[in-house]
Amino acid sequence: MKTTRYVTLMCASMLACLALPSDAADRMRAGQWEGTWVGAGRTRQTSNCITQADADAMNGDAKAVRGYLEKTIPPSICKISDMTINGGQIVYTATCQGKANVITTNHHGDHFDSIDSSGAKSEAKLVGACK
Secondary structure, eight states, X not given: OHHHHXXXXXXXXXXXXXXXXXXXXXXXXXXXXXXXXXXXXEEEEEEEEEOHHHHHHHTXXXXXXXXXXXXXXXXXXXXXXXXXXXXXXXXXXXXXXXXXXXXXXXXXXXXXXXXETTSOEEEEEEEESOO
16 A cells, blocks of 8 residues: 555656646746837836737747747848747847847746846836737
C-alpha cells in the first residue's frame, strides 16, 4: 500500500516537472495591452490589441515570433535578424534605415518590459479584453 502511494506520488511529481517547460512559452496572452514607451527624450502611451493568433505566434518558436514581428514591422521598414529565445526572453536585432538596434524583451504572460541598444525602454501590461 505504501509502495503504491509512493510510486503514484513519484509519477505525479515527474509529470508536473515535465509540464513546467510548456509554461515558459506563455510569453503573451490575448487582449488589450497598455503601456509606456520612453526614448529620445519623449514618452508615449501605447495601446494594442493582441489577438489569440498574435499571442500564439509570440508564444511559439523563433520562426513564429519572427513571422509575427515581420507582420508588425514589415521588412521594407526594418529587417529582423539574430533572434534568440530563452523562455520568456526574446532578443533580436532590428536594422532600420541602415542602423542596427538590439531589442531585449522579457515577457511574463500578462506584462513585459523591453530595452533596446539606443536606451529606449518600454513596458506594457494586459488590461482586459480588446476594445
